[in-house]
Amino acid sequence: MSLEVRDLAIEIGGERVVDGISFDVPDGARLGLIGESGSGKSLTALAILGLLPDGARASGSVRWDGQEILGLPDHHLARLRGNDIGIVFQEPATALNPIRTIGRQIAESLRIHERVPRAEARRRAVAEAERVALPDPDAIVARYPHQLSGGQRQRVAIAMALVCGPRLLIADEPTTALDVTIQAGILRLLGSLAEESGMSLVFITHDLAVLSQIATHAVVLERGRVVEHGPLTQLLTAPASPVTRALLRDATATLWRPEPDHPGATA
Numbered sequence: 151m152s153l154e155v156r157d158l159a160i161e162i163g164g165e166r167v168v169d170g171i172s173f174d175v176p177d178g179a180r181l182g183l184i185g186e187s188g189s190g191k192s193l194t195a196l197a198i199l200g201l202l203p204d205g206a207r208a209s210g211s212v213r214w215d216g217q218e219i220l221g222l223p224d225h226h227l228a229r230l231r232g233n234d235i236g237i238v239f240q241e242p243a244t245a246l247n248p249i250r251t252i253g254r255q256i257a258e259s260l261r262i263h264e265r266v267p268r269a270e271a272r273r274r275a276v277a278e279a280e281r282v283a284l285p286d287p288d289a290i291v292a293r294y295p296h297q298l299s300g301g302q303r304q305r306v307a308i309a310m311a312l313v314c315g316p317r318l319l320i321a322d323e324p325t326t327a328l329d330v331t332i333q334a335g336i337l338r339l340l341g342s343l344a345e346e347s348g349m350s351l352v353f354i355t356h357d358l359a360v361l362s363q364i365a366t367h368a369v370v371l372e373r374g375r376v377v378e379h380g381p382l383t384q385l386l387t388a389p390a391s392p393v394t395r396a397l398l399r400d401a402t403a404t405l406w407r408p409e410p411d412h413p414g415a416t417a
């Protein structure tokens with residue numbers, strides 16, 4: 151199932167913060183939306199999902215499997231979210247309910263969308279915890295979010311997003327709050343889950359180094375507009391816009407921080 155975004159514009163308080171964005175996510179594709187803070191990445195994702203904040207108005211077209219979904223009534227979009235399109239946000243702590251067990255939270259979407267009986271939902275929650283490589287899945291489903299590490303909580307959020315088998319996962323900065331080694335593990339996990347299920351991925355980040363580990367194509371945004379669009383290899387080797395060049399400089403600086411005794415170090 152493909153996602154087609156055409157001329158998406160978003161206005162908040164009379165100001166146009168997203169201005170004519172178009173891109174396609176064909177079945178099985180892995181697309182990055184990248185840009186500096188405030189470039190319109192999150193609002194674009196929220197508009198696709200029908201989750202824009204009050205006072206924001208979207209126009210243009212968002213087609214899912216050929217059907218227009220922009221402006222559909224919320225009960226229709228709510229069915230689509232979770233079922234067809236999964237979502238993972240930056241801060242797992244805010245996605246999780248502190249007073250509900252991990253297992254109940256993973257199973258909740260199943261109980262809502264598929265009306266699965268409680269025992270079956272629990273069994274599938276354990277299986278899902280195992281799929282996202284949480285340690286001791288049988289025991290972890292009985293724990294609460296505060297008993298898990300940040301990386302484990304993000305794995306729970308991914309399990310919640312994937313339990314109904316969506317065809318597209320939108321991940322908005324899912325690794326930004328995590329330290330680098332944990333980040334790499336989550337990126338590997340998302341990559342292998344997408345590969346094994348054939349699910350497509352829209353990955354939002356401000357970090358080209360992160361994106362190069364997960365996406366094959368990217369859309370570069372600046373102040374609500376697309377400034378460059380193409381295969382990631384092209385953006386990394388021959389960036390055409392000043393924005394992409396700046397993102398590449400930042401990424402290179404993160405990847406190669408010279409130690410003082412490194413032969414190439416200047417300090």
Ligand SMILES: Nc1ncnc2c1ncn2[C@@H]1O[C@H](COP(=O)(O)OP(=O)(O)OP(=O)(O)O)[C@@H](O)[C@H]1O
Pocket residue numbers: 162167185186187188189190191192193194203356
């Ligand atoms: N609820 C809101 N009310 C008013 N303006 C908003 C709101 N949400 C976002 N904006 C504005 O819309 C623009 C795009 O915001 P958006 O959150 O999509 O950017 P972003 O690229 O995702 O940034 P970040 O990486 O910081 O999340 C920004 O100028 C922001 O200030």
